[in-house]
Amino acid sequence: MSRSLRSWPELWLERLLGRLPIGWLQLSHSRTRLYAALGGVSFASLLVLMQLGFHGALLGSVALPYRAMDAQLLISAADMNTLADASPLPRVRLLQAAAVPGVDQVSAVFLGRLDWRQPDGSVRALDVLGFDPSETPLHDVEIRRQQGLLNLADTVLMDARTRHIDAAPVLAAQPDATWLLELRARSLKVAGHFAIGGGFSADGYLLASDQTFLRLFPNRSSGAPNLGLVQLQAGADPAVVAALLRERFRDAGDVKVRSLDAVIADDQRFQTTQRPIGLIFGFGIVIGLLVGVVIVYQVLSSDVADHLKEYATLKAIGYPQRFFLGIVFEEAVILGLLGFVPGLLIASGLYAVVAWKTGLPMAMNVPRAGAVLLGTVAMCALSGAIATRRLARANPAELF
Amino acid sequence: MAAPHDVGPVSLAVRGLQHAFGLGEARKQVLFDIDLDIHAGELTVLMGASGSGKTTLLTLMAALRSVEQGSVRLLGQELCGASEAQRVQMRRQLGFIFQAHNLHESLSALQNVRLGLAVHGGEAAQAWAQAGAHLLAQLGLAERLHHVPAQLSGGQKQRVAIARALVGNPVVVLADEPTAALDRESALQVVHLLKALARERGTTVVMVTHDSKVLALADRILTMEQGRLVDDRRSAAGF
Numbered sequence A: 001m002s003r004s005l006r007s008w009p010e011l012w013l014e015r016l017l018g019r020l021p022i023g024w025l026q027l028s029h030s031r032t033r034l035y036a037a038l039g040g041v042s043f044a045s046l047l048v049l050m051q052l053g054f055h056g057a058l059l060g061s062v063a064l065p066y067r068a069m070d071a072q073l074l075i076s077a078a079d080m081n082t083l084a085d086a087s088p089l090p091r092v093r094l095l096q097a098a099a100v101p102g103v104d105q106v107s108a109v110f111l112g113r114l115d116w117r118q119p120d121g122s123v124r125a126l127d128v129l130g131f132d133p134s135e136t137p138l139h140d141v142e143i144r145r146q147q148g149l150l151n152l153a154d155t156v157l158m159d160a161r162t163r164h165i166d167a168a169p170v171l172a173a174q175p176d177a178t179w180l181l182e183l184r185a186r187s188l189k190v191a192g193h194f195a196i197g198g199g200f201s202a203d204g205y206l207l208a209s210d211q212t213f214l215r216l217f218p219n220r221s222s223g224a225p226n227l228g229l230v231q232l233q234a235g236a237d238p239a240v241v242a243a244l245l246r247e248r249f250r251d252a253g254d255v256k257v258r259s260l261d262a263v264i265a266d267d268q269r270f271q272t273t274q275r276p277i278g279l280i281f282g283f284g285i286v287i288g289l290l291v292g293v294v295i296v297y298q299v300l301s302s303d304v305a306d307h308l309k310e311y312a313t314l315k316a317i318g319y320p321q322r323f324f325l326g327i328v329f330e331e332a333v334i335l336g337l338l339g340f341v342p343g344l345l346i347a348s349g350l351y352a353v354v355a356w357k358t359g360l361p362m363a364m365n366v367p368r369a370g371a372v373l374l375g376t377v378a379m380c381a382l383s384g385a386i387a388t389r390r391l392a393r394a395n396p397a398e399l400f
Numbered sequence B: 001m002a003a004p005h006d007v008g009p010v011s012l013a014v015r016g017l018q019h020a021f022g023l024g025e026a027r028k029q030v031l032f033d034i035d036l037d038i039h040a041g042e043l044t045v046l047m048g049a050s051g052s053g054k055t056t057l058l059t060l061m062a063a064l065r066s067v068e069q070g071s072v073r074l075l076g077q078e079l080c081g082a083s084e085a086q087r088v089q090m091r092r093q094l095g096f097i098f099q100a101h102n103l104h105e106s107l108s109a110l111q112n113v114r115l116g117l118a119v120h121g122g123e124a125a126q127a128w129a130q131a132g133a134h135l136l137a138q139l140g141l142a143e144r145l146h147h148v149p150a151q152l153s154g155g156q157k158q159r160v161a162i163a164r165a166l167v168g169n170p171v172v173v174l175a176d177e178p179t180a181a182l183d184r185e186s187a188l189q190v191v192h193l194l195k196a197l198a199r200e201r202g203t204t205v206v207m208v209t210h211d212s213k214v215l216a217l218a219d220r221i222l223t224m225e226q227g228r229l230v231d232d233r234r235s236a237a238g239f
Helices: A008-017 A022-029 A031-067 A091-098 A141-151 A167-172 A210-216 A238-249 A260-273 A276-306 A308-316 A321-358 A366-393 B054-061 B084-091 B109-118 B122-126 B128-138 B154-166 B184-201
Strands: A073-077 A103-117 A123-131 A155-159 A179-183 A186-194 A204-209 A227-232 A255-259 B010-021 B028-039 B043-048 B069-074 B094-097 B172-176 B204-208 B220-225 B228-234
Touching: A008 A022, A008 A321, A022 A031, A022 A321, A031 A260, A031 A276, A031 A321, A031 A366, A073 A091, A073 A238, A073 A260, A091 A103, A091 A227, A091 A238, A103 A179, A103 A210, A123 A210, A141 A155, A141 A186, A141 A204, A167 A179, A167 A186, A186 A204, A186 A210, A204 A210, A227 A238, A238 A255, A255 A260, A260 A276, A276 A308, A276 A321, A276 A366, A308 A321, A321 A366, B010 B054, B010 B204, B028 B054, B028 B204, B028 B228, B043 B054, B043 B184, B054 B069, B054 B172, B054 B204, B084 B094, B094 B154, B109 B128, B109 B154, B128 B154, B154 B172, B154 B184, B172 B184, B184 B204
Parallel strands: A123 A204, A155 A186, B043 B204, B043 B220, B094 B172, B172 B204
Antiparallel strands: A073 A227, A073 A255, A103 A123, A103 A227, A155 A204, A179 A186, B010 B028, B010 B069, B220 B228
């Protein structure tokens, strides 16, 4: 192949680098090696993007129910890590909180989980939130419009995004055309719906009045809800009120008061650092990066080894070491950039498939894609830095 | 040593040069008391059997190895005790022709030649295209400027390597069996080119070779045996 016609990447890189783009020319000369390297980098970035996607879905699904709550502060049992393990707290604490200056309303919320057996024998886990329908602990407009229906005995609102269910009867449910749901040997009337979506533990949510909740969970007591959602008076400073509440409960020591954002952050930290699933995703990211480093190192070190005599020749005629480092880094950055693109495209497609199949909040976003791009290029640069050790073997004196 | 007459100034001066490889019991001395002046404008041939030390001498004069004992002054600069950076700087004034062409397989002939000039950076790099193409044409490769090495014969590759060595107008050219891979016609063409460089530009050319065709064109022939310079004669062809 005559190279009288120079490719646009070559011309563009030459302008950018101010020298012959030897790294690009070497990579593109050996197409098989280039495609193998790009495949490896794409695989590594795909692995990292998928792990970050699952990690992000975990964080997003943890935040979903909290984001549905209309509260500036949240009172929970002192040992609460996550919604699923929020121990009951004495209701008197909520009454005490209501008397603190700046507090407008404190809503008691009961939390429980029910298994809903499907006709095919499979089970859906539903997180049930029980509250007084005369209060407004959730800010969703649709929920507020319908929550009066919960005053009727054994009437519930159902999450239409519940995973792996036939959503048609849920979406069709109306106050005057309820859909019957059998749970714990009780017939519940689904009178309406809302949309939150499942997470990694529960498949969806069910809203009930506190009275219906207590009938579904007979071992629970009306005097021991799981959460107190604190709404503040207009103009009240959340930090000041939180400090007052903590001071109020200091001697009791059985509850903690946090802002909603702090609760979400604590729950997400717990999920990612204490629960196996979060740790697995964290390890997955590290493994993905290691796979990438190994593959790119193999490619670059082989490339250096194959061109050792040429490099030694250039060393002999006076090229400094930094010139060769530049070639290796040029190759590393090119592999990082070109390998990232297919990884991003495949990951975006897989995100859509996973979101569709599982209902998890998985979507590609610019900060994540940007971070993985930088990580991929850094990974390739690290591999290049390791591979440059071989350059030391290019001894020009051995050429004669 | 033969006293130089009707020759240019000394560009390579070697005094009391000794060199050894290895340490302790494994130490092996390969050069003994070499004294030598090589002049500008001369085509000097270095001969000797394998293991005679000619390659080691060439690498020391080329600033490719550290001079440990004795003195080598290259273009007036002492190489004994020179740092790696100083030696790299010195080598930029030299032209190297190796027995193996060592061309970049992914680069065209012209781009390979360009590497010989780009090392000087700046304005030299700007002039590469014209100078490279002109030199390749002089070496009979005008039709092969944009061919990669895989599309060139062994002789053509070697001529590209020679062009790479000469394109920067080096003051001293050091060559190791540069005509070994060439046919008679190409070999003579290359040697005539080197000789013309020496004559017209005052370039110092030092060449290791066994090629009788080259010997006939040399100005001076040095012979080494077991690490010592045993013969130094001027060729009749040189005058």
